[in-house]
Amino acid sequence: MTLAQYHGDQLSHADTWLNLHDDELRRRAVQAAGEKDTVTLVSLTRAYLTHHSRSGILTSPRTVEAYTLGVRQFLEYAQTQALNLLRPHRHDAGRYVQALLAGGRKPAGVQLKVAAAGCLYRALRWAGATEADPFREVRIPKDPTSGIEKRPPYTEDELADVLEHADPHTTFLLFLIAHAGLRISEALALTWDDLEEGTRRIHVRSGKGRKARRVTMSVRLARAARQFRTLYAPGGPEHSRYRPAGRAPGYVFRYATQQAARYHLTQVFQAAGVPFRGFHPGRKYAGTRLLQQVKDFGRVAAHLGHASVDTTRRGYAVLAAEDLKDDLAGW
Template sequence: MKKKDKKNRNLKNKDKPTSPPAEFVAPAPHVWVEVDIEWDSLDKAARRRLVLQALEDGDIDVLWSATHHNLLLYGRGGSHTSQHTVRGYRTGVAAFLAFALPLGWQRMTDHDTDLTIGYLRALERTGLTPGTINARRSAARALYRALRWAGVLLADPFADTPRVADREDRWAKREAYSREDIAALLAVATPEEQRMILLGSHAALRMSEMTSLTWDAVDLAKKVMVVTGKGRKTARVHLSGPLHAALSAVPAGEREGHVLPWQDPKTIRVLLRALCSLAGVQYARRQVHGLRHAAATMLLAQTGDIYVVSRHLRHSSISSTEIYAKLSSTKLSDALDAWDAPEPPEDDAPATPDEDDEAAD
């Protein structure tokens, strides 16, 4: 009887899929191949056959093509979905497929929450932050939405796969460059790099907004520019004195096309990292978005008005501004240190009636 139980246990262990190796969780960059598929011209049966074959073949390009088409069709941004979002989803889809396909493509045709939750736990073991893991979850869920659209499965296992809890304070995730840091960066930057730094640290532009900004959106006479931000929302942004001077320094004949000569976000990151190294400024935990944090913290320190900061950062909610325009621990400790014990009165003489009246006012 014991031998039989041992044999059954061995069979169970043999059939149990092993965890994928680390390279499947963090795969090497995929060389993407453009797929020419007219998804709108296919009926559901044809879509189902094509997607099932792609799953069986491990064809990442076809599966991403279906996801991309579905994202532009049913995603919140629709056809206006930014390239930044598309790149993030494509990376996330490739990462999930690298994890899931070696475990058996058939599992992706079932409501297999063990697979989806196992994916998030595998990402946790790699040391990725909760924010990155949840972004990967969103990308994988977009893939599953495309699978449902193709008729490969009916239910979404990610609906029963909760997001990873983030226990770190939202305002502690990324630091801001200080006013001194910005000055040090500007001192070693070229004119083009100065425009980049000021667009982030003075105009509070996001990286995608920097790279997409064109000269026809800039009104130097009125010292404003029109920025298209998240959700394709447009807003007028006022120019600071240094930013206006940097933009005005560009010859009128060269004010065509994009304001910055770089449209690749990777180039912006590399440039800022190099400038930080040259200026002796910390880049870690700040990166490019730390410039936007700098705009918030400097403006808050100057005005003391979080609503002014919220308007400049174009936030729809003050709660978002509280994350960006965080008070530093130094300011907090300085404020608490100033809470000295009240000084004793100069004398014990009773107040006069006039003083009582004044106190009552």
Template sequence: MMTNDPTVGGEALDSASSSLTLVPYQGDALTRARLWLDPEVRRREAVRAARDLDLETLWALTEAHHTLQGSAQSSRHTLRTYRNGVRLWLLFAQRRAVGLLHPKADQGALFVRELEAGELRLTRQRKNKKDESAQPPPRPRPLTPSSVNAYLAGARALYRALRWAGASSADPFLDVKVGADKVARWDKRSPYPQAAIEALLQVGDARHRVMVLLGAHAGLRASEMVSLSRNDVDLSAGRLKVTGKGRKVRSVNLSASLRRELSALMAQSASDKLIGGTPEAARLRLRRECLKAGVPFLSLHALRHSAGTRLVKSGRTLQDVARHLGHASVATAEIYAKWADESLQNELDNW
């Protein structure tokens, strides 16, 4: 589908021999998916792309199948993770001489084991590269089970697309299992303490303060923050309209302080997007402000954890927390009860 010679893990995947009948189109996902509706073209391009390890065409096929056959629209973050999963599988296929359309037994399992061991990594090409030939290769860093599962989902999506195209009947990951996570969810991450939130509100401009409160009070995710527009804010009713995962829309109540900060920001700026930019840029901004405030940077998502934890500490039910944060299940909100329970620490302090 594309011919820009993609690089996977620092190793070029050759697509120069492409003889495409489909033209690249940069419209929305549904428009791109329509390019794959012809079964003959779909099968021919899938077979050629698998032979050439053509990342761009294989990803275009995967995205088209996901768009047409998926149960819900996926976020850009999910699609980016899926694409990286395809990239990693192609890197593995290149290194291990895997026939993409007819992989051998246990190659899917070996792929997962190498991911877990950190032997398969995505690397970025640097603009000003020094001579790296004399530098030792980076040491493998094992991936967490959640990361392995995320990349595996992308590789599985590729084979669903190949089967849809009639190019392969293979399912190399059918019986593959990812190792269990031995670290509890509440021990892998933590919320910002309330004192840290207060310190962050003393630095930065109005947009920064709104961003902090969108996370720490409204419980928004990074992608929800940056996509929030003026029309999504109803100051008189004290509510936000938030488009979350799977394009699900929810209504979020505003705290008094967030309402004041939003009112000030909207009076200062005529921009439609209140935060704008990308989730990555928002994380970098928060990291800089944490440095100014003398607050350890946890993550942008930790602001959302702070909102859930504070609600539980105030006596709200897990159903209230799940509704406020837009969780699909109450079980997801149970982690906040763990963080909010200080009884064990209080008891130990008296020993």
């Protein structure tokens, strides 16, 4: 008997496991692992994330989604390789890492897949199904290429070309990413009360790690925010047509998903003849331009909401070499 997939809220879903007697919890987990039952093992992992991970019920939906996908992919590999999940061979985890790398995945992507598989095993140990911890000593090679080299920021010319084709809606979203340096999840979570055009501040209430911060608007962003509010806020001429679909009242953007935001921005980039490389290159534009101006990793880290200055330094250290061009010109 497998656990039926539950489509309610995250806590109720987890409680379907937590309310089981320890013997029944172990029995279901052992059976699911033996059968490589993806639905049940994903459900078990999500329950573990909800009740026993560091963030518990506050684990971000993106993390839950990424771990869900990672567990599914590991189970597909385990199925094709006929792995014994409860009694893995000491080389199984290493072979999985090498298979991912051989398949063309970058080290950062492999790290995420290994984290998801490791979470599955923590869930199985929590359920009492096994003591195995095959990913504990797995080593993943580091990628020597910096993130900014692998995925460079949009250029000034690219953004200018895109803005020529953008309506007030996409203009505001683009400025939030490329000037305020907001993550796309932070932009989509904004409410009208979070925008303070008069003081040129944005209140990000739930950034990465659930950290709140206030972000300064550029003059152009504040102007775009005022225009956007005039058109689309309650009482504006476009509000009734633009009213958020399926979202609670008060949100700035009518769509809540990154897929919807990607669709809208992709249309504008295509019209401008600029390849859309995702949201993060816009955020990198904000970080690189600000660092070139202020020469202070700490201030840039605060603007971007990085938990550590080291994160900013690793991501934008390549600029130090660029800054030497003028100094070395006369050599």
